[in-house]
Amino acid sequence: MKCEHEGCERSLLIDCMNPTSEVEDEVTPIISPSTVLVRYYCLYHSQQYGYCWHCGFYAGDEPNFRLGLLGLCKDCHREFASKE
Numbered sequence: 106m107k108c109e110h111e112g113c114e115r116s117l118l119i120d121c122m123n124p125t126s127e128v129e130d131e132v133t134p135i136i137s138p139s140t141v142l143v144r145y146y147c148l149y150h151s152q153q154y155g156y157c158w159h160c161g162f163y164a165g166d167e168p169n170f171r172l173g174l175l176g177l178c179k180d181c182h183r184e185f186a187s188k189e
């Protein structure tokens with residue numbers, strides 16, 4: 106299995122969770138497997154697509170994601186920063 110980015114040959118992949126806002130059916134509380142969209146990107150491309158490379162959650166809406174957080178979402182960034 107390879108990164109889903111076209112032409113990328115990397116095989117060390119992150120499970121990237123799609124934002125749940127794409128789920129339209131709000132009547133059904135149970136998330137069926139078909140609505141859980143997981144994409145597989147490498148470390149590099151997970152950041153390109155707005156996913157935290159550590160936990161795989163979408164963080165592209167956070168203004169500092171690409172600039173200041175080193176490809177980490179806020180939670181993971183805080184975790185890494187506290188270890189120093």
Ligand SMILES: [Zn+2]
Pocket residue numbers: 108109110113114115146147148149150151
């Ligand atoms: Zn890739």
Ligand SMILES: [Zn+2]
Pocket residue numbers: 157158159160161162177178179180181182
């Ligand atoms: Zn994270």
